[in-house]
Amino acid sequence: MPEFDRFAPPHLDDPYPLYARLREGPPFFADAFGVWVVTRRADVKAVLSDPARFSSEFLIRTPMSPAPGVAETLATGHPEVFALLNQDPPEHTRVRALVAAAFSPRRVRALTPRVERLAGELVDAIAADGAADLIRSLALPLPLLVICELIGIPRADAPRVRGWIEQLKVLTSFGASDAEQVAAAHGSVEFERYLAALIAQRRAHGRDDLLTDVLRGDLTDLEIISLLITLIFGGHETTTNLIGNALLAALARPEGLPDDPDDVIERTLRADPPVQGTFRRTVADTELGGAPIPAGAQLYAALGAANHDPDGSAEPHLAFGRGIHYCVGAQLARVEARIALRTLATRLPGLRAADGFRVSYPANLLHRGPIRLAATWPVPSVH
Template identity: 60%
Template sequence: MTEADTFVFDRFSASHLDDPYPLYRRARAEAPVHFADAFGVWVVTRHDDVQTVLTDVERFSSAFGIRTPLVAADGVREILATGHPEVPALLNEDPPAHTRTRALVAAAFSPRRTRQLAPRVQQLTDALIDGFADDGRADLVGRFALPLPLQVICELIGIDPADAGQVRAWTEELKTLTSFDVTPERQRAAAHQSVAFEKYLAGLVEARRADPRDDLLTDLLAAEAPEHSGWRFSTTELVSLLLTLIFGGHETTANLIGSALLLLLRDPGLAAAVAADPARADPLIEETLRADPPVQGSFRTVVADTELAGVRIPAGAQVFAVIGAANRDPAATTDPDTFDPGRERPDRHLAFGRGIHFCVGAALARLEARTAITTLVRRLPGIRLADGFHAPYLANLLHRGPIRLDAVWPRP
């Protein structure tokens, strides 16, 4: 290996949070597959290689810990051990178990169910905007992009709306737990909160066993896989699955909405065009997914010694397939660093994954983003970024989206 092969991604730090894409570009060119010692993972950056990692389930297993930090501070693993075991659940599950779980979950996110949710998503969107429309300014992440998908996923699962604020706080702690540049003390505190969240969800499962309702959790408790001798989810499996669904159904969609709004509000002409023609929101969303995806990568574990792009990766190694880098590979997209909502073939992006792990909630995420964006620009004409605003980002390899978005508009 050359020197570049060994440390390109080790340079990823808080200084790259504003714009990680130049570093990704260098990695694609100089070391498309390399080991990042700082994170303990093999980094894959070219589109075709990333797609291979996402789809080749024989060589690249999805079994990995998603609650445990890549580099855990002293005591963190012991704290997490006091909660529910981190058993595989959908996102980090391999066939045949994944096939069974996905079949039981997919019905809740079917196109028909998504269409049925559309009126409620619109109601929630309007209610949130009602809460700040007269103020003339707002943090669109804290007041809008985060609470909207959180309220939707909580209602879908069957979580009491009064608990949504606490659920949001817990998911923030889960992000902190798996972020870099976090002190050992802060990581341990986040681990305690992760355990509290697990215990809350276990209590919710038991409560629903005793009192079934018309919600997704009740459906999952009743779900049965006949081909597996009537197999049903255990409480521990449901805790892991609910964590995946809550985080995936709320955090990633919030990041998509926040990033799309940031790109939209940087261009007043584009915002006015979407307000005049709501159909223009769809290509805007797809281009946001390509150019600045809310999930920057996906982890896999190498099943046996394998070779990728001429580089040997040992069995048992963790691989980080960098979707954010793949989406800007010039081999897959013309002029990839230009944000162009009129781009042809937006389906080339990998923001929702590929293969058996393609995001089960993709249609719902698109619906929520479309409703949020079109309603906001219609109801708040003249909305723009606040003067001098600079979007901050969380120090996280996996999740990307502005953690604050200050906007202003003429008050009525």
Template identity: 45%
Template sequence: MQADRKPMPPPPRSPRRSLGELFDPRLPEQIEDPYPLYARARREEPVFYCPRLDLWIVTRYADIVAVLKDTARFSSANALYATAEPLPEVRAILREGYESFTSLVQSDPPDHTRVRAVFGKAFGPQRVAALEGQIRAIARELIDAFARDGRADLVSQLALPLPGYVICDLLGVPRADMRQLRAWHEDKQILMSAHAPVEVQVASARGYVAMQRYFQAQIEARRDDPREDLLTLLVPEAIGGSAPLGMQEAVCNAMDLLAAGHDTTTDLIGNAVDLLLARPEVAQALRDDRSLLAGAVDEVLRYESPIRGFFRNVTADAEVAGVRIPGGARVFLLYASGNRDEAEFPDGDRFDIRRGDVTRHLAFGKGIHFCVGSLLARTEGRTAIDLLLGRLPGLRRGEGVARRKGFFFQRGYDVFPIAWDVPPDA
């Protein structure tokens, strides 16, 4: 006979962790595939607070667009501030240059309107169309340098130098300076994260000030010797130029273009090649019909957005999707999630280069801060894909590991090996 058994109590249910606890864009699994978490957020907690980052995350397309429209309550001023106060020895060096950084993407109207008008001239459709031949020539030259090798690192040999040289040409500085400009740009990133050992931060502060001096000297030189370049457009009225800008604004905006237009375009090219090599039938469709290229580039931008999201500072208590966000808080608009939102893009997790009206994606933002370089970036992306597919037969992933970037708000590759067939008589 069996003894009476008491029914077992059900196992304690582990409380489901909230999105705010789970969200950590620096974790390897969230770097590799963040999209299931984004989908859960859109379903269950479309706006949530992440204590680890002290950020309110907005994940649905419609809510992101609503926030972008409300520029008075959700300010871009100082949107990219450093996460910690600089150390005294770092601050001492920074004082030798400009103390604050005032660029287009970090400003609100009326300053934003005034500065944006200066940029409008440099990035309009006619100017970009005129650059197209130059972009193609640079891409061709870069590919020529490795076409007979049968293998390459896509990032360091094409995706990084192509937009780097384009920005140098646009600004009007020698291409040979790109290496130095990148090193200074990395100094700026080190200063913003403020986590590096003190001696590294000190060296970066020196680099940051040197970059300011470099651009100031370049802009001053354009006053006496104007050219057909962006730096000439930035020469302040006060020293005889045409721009309604102070010298600090002119310098900061020149510096910011490197941040805004370089890695982002590198990531677009890396993400595009990644998606196409995983789908040979799509790559073949593009080889057969180049008119599909423009839609394909926008679908890459939607599906794998190089800028995962962007910040706004909350100026007064606000409500988004019924969630109260206090004044003084900071929000992160998760563009990469809005771009997969089923309410806006049916079957949003499917990569489809023939999607209708994909250009309403949020990869370039929306509203007054919509990317000024969007046309240029699309042209660079289209040209790179066109030439890679046309020039390298049997293009495939190469040996070695493709390494994704670990940055908080960027999505792309640091290293991406590719291989292809080289005919014996090449």
């Protein structure tokens, strides 16, 4: 399927027609990426539902083709260990139980008024301007501040955390220059040291936050560092993109933002999911959807393609995955998106996309969301 090997703009603006063509065939090996691509809903479900055949155990933060100096720099920090997203049972089961308890509905409910306050502050800060990029002013900062708050990272440190996450992204994507990679490796080490210090602080003085809950378990500090990075990485840009994609869908309607955004959010999760796919590795030679796949092969389960499979249109969407790795932050992400859209609808009546605004997406296979969203709204004149 050479078409997938050219999976780059302009396909990125609208990958769904390509996915539809790919679903006509069985899983195939994409030479450019070195992965087997799985697009049919039944096959994606089979992959996510069977961790004994399709393993999650591979390192995520390790660069794919590191520049000279990167490995040496990373070696001065904490080694990356498996934590949750990249663990199989029985290790996964133990960590998941601990994290699920810390992500209890009680803690998410308790966070709701805080999310409302943060969203209110962010929207009030732009209200008098009559125009803004809603990604930069709301969709990006809100999930970042929320995940910091949930974990127990001081708000003043949020901008630094954001910078470190950007640097981790450099390490795990294609195309960065050698200098950028080395700078990112230094950032990654700094981030690990920051988290190690936070853990030490919290071990000395517990508080009512997720980190304190996690410390009650039997995880090592290295495992906790990896887990915190997974939570911050997994809970931030994903939710930014859900807010962005849902806003795009809502603003495309003639009536604009709805008062109750739940329906738009759920439709967005199916039609334009923020996480377009996830990876697994075959444990042994296997067969999937009619294709023989060798042991040790990497698979890309294309959630965005599976969600559009007409064969599964009556079934739940796969935007948050399925099975044992089902997104632990799904409830929180929905709460954040609902509050973001509702706050805009109530505080900025008449909000619409700016004249001439054209959406564009980053060149990223995995994460999908608008780079910016220029919007305008009427501002009452002050006398």
